[in-house]
Amino acid sequence: MKTNKQFFFLGLTAIAMVSCQMKAQSNNNERQRREPPSIDQLFKDLDADEDGKLSKEEVKGPLKNHFDEIDLNEDGFLTREEMEKAPKPERRGNRNRGN
Numbered sequence: 001m002k003t004n005k006q007f008f009f010l011g012l013t014a015i016a017m018v019s020c021q022m023k024a025q026s027n028n029n030e031r032q033r034r035e036p037p038s039i040d041q042l043f044k045d046l047d048a049d050e051d052g053k054l055s056k057e058e059v060k061g062p063l064k065n066h067f068d069e070i071d072l073n074e075d076g077f078l079t080r081e082e083m084e085k086a087p088k089p090e091r092r093g094n095r096n097r098g099n
Helices: 002-033 038-044 061-065 082-083
Strands: none
Touching: 002 038
């Protein structure tokens, strides 16, 4: 009976370890595949009042940090056209430098 309990707990431990490893690999793959959101997705996610423009209060993260650079006509709102003309952010991660 004692041997059965040992195998049972050993099995549960093995399952837990494999499950944790698979979850960690899944998270790494998601991070590697993540791409910046499209302009349409940004407006869908951030345009709280659905007026077709993004105010400084509606945006967050890097977009908020560069708001004034992107707001070409300085009206306090970002339009789709201004977003399309905005400089693209540099991608993080490993890049071949000097090539």
